[in-house]
Amino acid sequence: MSRAKRKMDHINYALSTGQCRATWLDCVRFVHQALPGIGVADVSLEPKTGDLKLKSPVFINAMTGGGGSETLQLNAMLARAAKETGIAMAVGSQMAALKDKQERESYQIVRKENPNGTIFGNLGSEATVEQALEAVEMIEADALQIHLNVVQELTMPEGDRQFRGALDRIARIAEALHVPVIVKETGFGISQETAVALDNTQVAAIDASGFGGTNFASIENERRKRKLAYFEDWGIPTAAAIVECRNGFSRTVLASGGLQDAGDVVRALRLGADAAGIAGSFLKHAVSLGEAGLIDEINGLHEDVRMLMTALGACTIEDIRSAPAVINGELLSHLKQRGFETEHFAVPLKN
Template sequence: MTPEPSLSASRKDDHLRLAAEQAAAPPARNDFDDVEFLHHALDGVDEQRVSLATRVGPWTWPVPLYLNGMTGGTETAERVNRALAIAARETGIPLASGSVGIALDDPAAAGGFRVIREENPDGFVMANIGAGRGPDDARRAVDLLGADALQLHVNPVQETVMPEGSRDFSSWPAAVEAVIAASPVPVIVKEVGFGLSRRTLARLADMGATIADVSGSGGTDFAAIENARRAGGGFSQLAGYGQSAVACLLDAPASGPQLLASGGVRGPLDVARSLALGARAAGVAGAFLRTALEGDAETAVAAAHDWIVRLRGVLALLGAASPSDLARTDLLLRGRVREFCDLRGIDAGAFARRADPLPPSTAPGEGPAPRRTM
């Protein structure tokens, strides 16, 4: 007789199914569309000169891109993680697991996570646990995957909507600080699609966090996913809740943690936009989920290679020989993003003048330079 799946395992497979449905019908726009590179037609560089290497914490990643945590702990999840691990192995892209809490509570679920290291023995791997977990669980998660880093996710919106979620968040700050202090590897604190505000990033810095993934809205929406799992719904108004990765990057404190960006990253241009706004690297999940669900490692590898090739081309077009060079590109911030900047006291116009100051003859309010006559 086939055993009944555990509640945690059933939830994991629900998440995969519902996330894949969202990925198949993405929003027509997100805040990345309000970030426009000012085109300078003679600024491009030789693509062969472009290095995609980026510094994140104590590491140098070969590309400013990572495959963010999606799942683990079930047969379906194992198939997904195997395909993603092979793609990461063949391209050098760092890879995060989904939350390993299910394996910490039920050792029988560990195989769906171990496959990540089995298929990618020398790659950069991030284990993932929730903010309600303690230092012992952090060490166990790192050991399970032989992880190079630990993602510690904070997800109060998801827990609020989740039928079986925890709604006592009062202990989270102390637990986060304890895990950061005790983890055997560097900790990356991340949201799950609702954003990390300026105040939250400042608090994380005070807790000892040195790296944070702002993980904003606009991608996989766990409020909508959990609401779909509730009998009768009831939390539909929380769909789309939170701030985008774009808004979080713009709002981040100068003295806060180093930043990673995920949430709504649809292609290499969005990766470049993230880097231009201050992220060291950008994470992607939904764009690879459908391929990974089919267990198609070959297609996942091809897709990862394609992202790298196109990202190098975008950097060359923008005159950036490295990801850090994008911090000097001119950006036009429009629409909702411009409104967010106005409300939060951020000088949106300054981003349009980063490459060169406007010459006096064309400075705002002075009009065009006089036309030369013979």
């Protein structure tokens, strides 16, 4: 099977299998503030994300590219929506374009449609320094995502079975590139142990990318004769993965994995994320509502985040970290068993 055909299979199965809504973000409940002391006009949505320099707490996460004309058109639409709403956008894995030059246009269209926007390139952890440099040059990327997808590869019929040396390759890429490197999972979460290992490199940010959104084990099982069902419930739910990353990594932490609305975004920010990536929900809006509908959804999401921040008395994204929130259910159990303090969520430390 060609890479282009596989890319389209991934998109189609992502749309048909949906999201399992098992992020544990619903285990976070804010304590209502009847006297927030601010108004909507006092709220700033610009996060502090180090070298990434994001203007919005939300970005379009990696989904598409390398699937011929269909993904070219989809990437073009996403890029125009990102330009119109002022948010960053990541492309899908560019390995397809490194191996087949004819696929380059499906990625380069993003920079063509959004010449001044913030765009993230994307490669897997098998990439070399030379390939990383080429991927950045291909789309004039402002940062490069390196995705970790061991479970997806193991479930993929034609996937990789060898994962030695990934950390060393990531470290070399982070040292060699002139743009920030983001390490992200693909929906199975990053643990504190992995975050600590990455913190000892020059990686600028990690994306927790937890369990609970688009499930690539389920998608790959749709392409298998003998399904590996045990991988379909595998991973660290998004809410827990954010806390794991925040406790193991000293720089920018991004959240993704099943985030669907402003409530999810604000809860993710409260748990320790600096910004949030959305892929599956934006993909569905793009396909079902078209470009204008997607732009309306993103603008509406921004407005909803402002409303929620106002209710919390949070003028800035950083202020959300001081909003009292009670942790319960499976998330609380996970955090306690993993040895993380939880009381500070409900009773934040005062500066």
